[in-house]
Amino acid sequence: MARGACALTARGAAALVVALSVVPLLAVAWRAGGLPRPGAADLAALRFTLVQAALSAAFSVALAIPVARALARRRFPGRGLMITLLGAPFLLPVIVAVLGLLAIFGRAGLLNQGLAALGLPTLSIYGLGGVVLAHVFLNLPLATRLILQGWLSIPSERFRLAASLGMGPREVGRFLERPMLAAVLPGAALAIFLVCLTSFAVALTLGGGPASTTLEVAIYQAFRFEFDLGRAASLALLQAGLCVAAVALAGRAASLRGHGAGLDRAGPLPPGGGAGRAALDWAFIAGAAGFLILPLGAILVSGLPGLSMMPTSVWQAAGRSIVMALGSTALALALALPLGLAAARRREGGIWDGIAMLPLAISPMVVGTGLFLLTRGLAPPAVLALPVTVLVNAAMALPFAFRALLPAARAVEADFGRLSDSLGMAGLSRLRLVTLPRLRRPLGFSAGIAAAFAMGDLGVIALFGDADRATLPLQLYRLMGAYQMQAAAGAAVLLMVLALGLFWIFDRGGRADADA
Amino acid sequence: MRPFLIAAGLTLATQAAAQTPVLTIYTYDSFVSEWGPGPVVEAAFEETCGCDVKFVPAGDGAALLARLELEGDTTEADIVLGLDTNLTARAAASGLFAEHGQVPDLDLPIAWNDPLFLPYDWGHFAFVHDKAALPNPPTGFAELAASDVSILIQDPRSSTPGLGLLMWVKAAHGEQAEAIWQGLSDNIVTVTPGWSEAYGLFLEGEADMVLSYTSSPAYHRIAEEDDSKSFARFDEGHYLQVEVAGKVAGTDVPDLADDFLAFMLTEGFQGAIPTTNWMYPAVTPEGGLPEGFGAPVAPEDTLFLPADAAAELRGTALAEWRAALAR
Numbered sequence: 155m156a157r158g159a160c161a162l163t164a165r166g167a168a169a170l171v172v173a174l175s176v177v178p179l180l181a182v183a184w185r186a187g188g189l190p191r192p193g194a195a196d197l198a199a200l201r202f203t204l205v206q207a208a209l210s211a212a213f214s215v216a217l218a219i220p221v222a223r224a225l226a227r228r229r230f231p232g233r234g235l236m237i238t239l240l241g242a243p244f245l246l247p248v249i250v251a252v253l254g255l256l257a258i259f260g261r262a263g264l265l266n267q268g269l270a271a272l273g274l275p276t277l278s279i280y281g282l283g284g285v286v287l288a289h290v291f292l293n294l295p296l297a298t299r300l301i302l303q304g305w306l307s308i309p310s311e312r313f314r315l316a317a318s319l320g321m322g323p324r325e326v327g328r329f330l331e332r333p334m335l336a337a338v339l340p341g342a343a344l345a346i347f348l349v350c351l352t353s354f355a356v357a358l359t360l361g362g363g364p365a366s367t368t369l370e371v372a373i374y375q376a377f378r379f380e381f382d383l384g385r386a387a388s389l390a391l392l393q394a395g396l397c398v399a400a401v402a403l404a405g406r407a408a409s410l411r412g413h414g415a416g417l418d419r420a421g422p423l424p425p426g427g428g429a430g431r432a433a434l435d436w437a438f439i440a441g442a443a444g445f446l447i448l449p450l451g452a453i454l455v456s457g458l459p460g461l462s463m464m465p466t467s468v469w470q471a472a473g474r475s476i477v478m479a480l481g482s483t484a485l486a487l488a489l490a491l492p493l494g495l496a497a498a499r500r501r502e503g504g505i506w507d508g509i510a511m512l513p514l515a516i517s518p519m520v521v522g523t524g525l526f527l528l529t530r531g532l533a534p535p536a537v538l539a540l541p542v543t544v545l546v547n548a549a550m551a552l553p554f555a556f557r558a559l560l561p562a563a564r565a566v567e568a569d570f571g572r573l574s575d576s577l578g579m580a581g582l583s584r585l586r587l588v589t590l591p592r593l594r595r596p597l598g599f600s601a602g603i604a605a606a607f608a609m610g611d612l613g614v615i616a617l618f619g620d621a622d623r624a625t626l627p628l629q630l631y632r633l634m635g636a637y638q639m640q641a642a643a644g645a646a647v648l649l650m651v652l653a654l655g656l657f658w659i660f661d662r663g664g665r666a667d668a669d670a
Numbered sequence: 671m672r673p674f675l676i677a678a679g680l681t682l683a684t685q686a687a688a689q690t691p692v693l694t695i696y697t698y699d700s701f702v703s704e705w706g707p708g709p710v711v712e713a714a715f716e717e718t719c720g721c722d723v724k725f726v727p728a729g730d731g732a733a734l735l736a737r738l739e740l741e742g743d744t745t746e747a748d749i750v751l752g753l754d755t756n757l758t759a760r761a762a763a764s765g766l767f768a769e770h771g772q773v774p775d776l777d778l779p780i781a782w783n784d785p786l787f788l789p790y791d792w793g794h795f796a797f798v799h800d801k802a803a804l805p806n807p808p809t810g811f812a813e814l815a816a817s818d819v820s821i822l823i824q825d826p827r828s829s830t831p832g833l834g835l836l837m838w839v840k841a842a843h844g845e846q847a848e849a850i851w852q853g854l855s856d857n858i859v860t861v862t863p864g865w866s867e868a869y870g871l872f873l874e875g876e877a878d879m880v881l882s883y884t885s886s887p888a889y890h891r892i893a894e895e896d897d898s899k900s901f902a903r904f905d906e907g908h909y910l911q912v913e914v915a916g917k918v919a920g921t922d923v924p925d926l927a928d929d930f931l932a933f934m935l936t937e938g939f940q941g942a943i944p945t946t947n948w949m950y951p952a953v954t955p956e957g958g959l960p961e962g963f964g965a966p967v968a969p970e971d972t973l974f975l976p977a978d979a980a981a982e983l984r985g986t987a988l989a990e991w992r993a994a995l996a997r
Contacts, residue, residue: 249867262875280860358825358863363995375827378732381739467704634866636705637889639873
């Protein structure tokens with residue numbers, strides 16, 4: 155019976171997700187009165203969208219594997235801080251992240267200044283390369299964390315057993331690490347592919363020109379330039395189709411084995427191997443740290459003088475954003491947990507997996523417009539601006555929270571499911587005694603990601619228009635729009651610190667045992 | 671649902687308590703920000719109108735019109751403020767606007783006789799540069815294309831200045847526009863989604879020049895006491911942007927809306943424009959422009975396509991732009 159209650163919760167969560175993604179799309183299509191066929195320019199946009207998203211996902215994941223492995227195997231002072239900072243790029247508003255990257259890789263950036271000083275030709279970041287570089291900067295940390303999560307989910311007893319059997323790194327890789335990667339990688343790659351699918355500001359700012367048009371840009375054009383709702387809906391449907399295909403593909407690729415039950419004890423590190431491997435690990439850690447921390451440092455340096463120039467409205471917006479981020483976090487977890495547990499019970503995540511990824515599939519522009527149409531007449535849009543933003547940000551964070559929970563939820567189900575069933579343990583007691591303690595780490599991480607994401611995302615608030623109650627990201631854009639670039643840089647630092655702070659608090663709660 | 675109902679109830683209660691009429695003005699975001707003209711304008715008009723002015727920000731000019739079109743006849747807007755001449759043809763075709771019925775005396779570089787929309791400010795697009803870093807900027811598109819001067823521009827599909835540049839090249843070079851764009855393609859560092867991104871990148875040193883307004887250097891001069899910026903004067907002239915407001919046909923306070931449009935061209939509104947919106951006021955204030963604002967581009971150097979012609983050419987111009995830059 156309790157199992158029925160669980161399924162019911164999952165169904166309720168699914169219904170809310172659909173209401174926040176598919177229903178708005180239908181509303182826009184219905185209002186348009188039809189779906190025209192995409193034209194030649196749209197197909198070019200489709201091609202570019204696919205290429206850049208696939209490359210971004212591939213590079214992010216390929217680079218994240220050695221970084222995550224190095225972080226799992228090595229202990230050093232500042233490791234905890236680095237793992238927290240790994241969350242930072244992902245949660246920055248895109249324009250801030252782009253400015254940080256340009257301070258290093260731009261025409262006037264550190265890299266090119268260095269090259270010029272050495273008499274070498276300078277590099278241009280703009281174009282497909284720049285788009286992929288920025289997407290890797292934004293998503294490599296997410297991929298690293300998801301994969302690191304996988305490494306830490308292998309019970310320490312397995313490594314101890316491997317060591318007592320005299321297994322070297324090669325055998326451990328074959329029997330323990332590779333099966334884990336097979337379970338984690340498709341999901342991580344999928345999440346990043348989907349984020350990049352709806353890329354808008356990165357593709358436009360770093361793309362260098364109209365050759366780098368993504369579907370989301372085409373949707374924006376259809377909506378604003380032509381007010382052609384039908385075309386916007388068609389393109390959004392095309393984008394959603396890509397997403398469904400990608401989810402299906404990744405679902406097929408994922409393997410689902412658990413590692414066998416462990417006693418949840420901290421144990422020895424995964425075997426480190428010889429000096430050569432150690433050197434390689436340190437090189438990857440240093441490389442990742444430099445790649446991620448230098449642009450963040452540039453944002454900090456350029457923003458510090460602006461902190462004192464920020465008007466009080468920025469602080470008010472910051473307070474509002476914190477409250478909204480906490481609301482979004484609670485809601486995102488309330489959606490991710492039942493969906494994750496429901497997905498873990500099936501051999502393939504199937505329908506639940508697809509539903510949890512839906513919010514990434516539908517164009518944010520279309521979701522905002524659809525919700526605007528749907529809520530007409532309920533209340534004035536300005537009154538709805540904040541609650542709708544909380545809802546949408548929770549939905550947008552769901553896919554990441556879900557991805558972070560799923561491998562651990564699967565492992566719990568595979569390792570303890572039958573035992574719990576045979577003991578007749580179900581419902582809340584099973585959740586409390588078996589499931590939640592083992593999901594603590596990914597739950598904390600999920601909450602951190604959701605909070606930081608909700609903090610940094612502009613969401614749909616701009617469309618609903620409320621003159622007096624801006625969020626911090628919106629206030630940052632307003633500062634930039636009013637020539638207040640210095641104050642905007644200060645607001646960016648504040649945003650980065652707050653988002654990281656929230657992320658750190660939640661994540662810390664979840665992995666209190668990871669730094670031992 | 672409960673928070674929604676409470677919120678809706680509160681709104682109704684406040685409306686019932688205050689019997690003063692409300693004038694709802696849809697505008698772009700930067701107009702109502704604390705640095706924009708909104709707060710000054712609101713206070714000045716409320717002094718005399720016996721009404722409550724409510725600004726509703728909706729992104730930028732294009733998003734503003736999109737929102738109005740989404741709402742159609744059921745819109746709460748009484749006034750829409752912040753469209754420009756690239757949008758007025760579409761706005762007029764929506765049938766949502768009423769005639770303003772005024773015969774204004776305007777200080778515009780062109781004659782104005784649109785029956786639906788009244789201008790409140792204007793400016794010319796221009797490439798802004800740093801005087802020390804680029805002492806001799808190019809003096810036209812051809813010279814720019816032949817030079818190795820780097821520029822940042824905005825995407826015409828998502829930004830007002832970007833669309834302005836598209837029409838600038840088209841108005842100045844007609845049939846040759848695509849060739850000009852091909853020549854410019856290696857000068858363009860990147861195309862940003864909006865003005866803020868491009869201007870931010872320019873200040874970070876990513877390019878020699880950025881597409882903005884002739885009045886941008888005045889901002890740095892007056893607000894930051896920094897005289898390092900200037901704009902490149904182009905021989906073919908500069909494209910004009912006129913920002914307008916209109917009365918929504920379905921307004922429930924038509925007289926108040928008329929009053930506001932009349933007020934819009936008086937000192938209380940126009941005096942705030944130069945140093946809050948950083949544009950030229952449609953009616954020059956009595957004391958003239960603020961010191962250091964700089965004289966506008968002369969009328970004879972003004973390029974401008976009337977709304978209908980602009981709407982007609984837009985599709986072709988965009989296709990040329992895309993074809994030339996996509997290579």
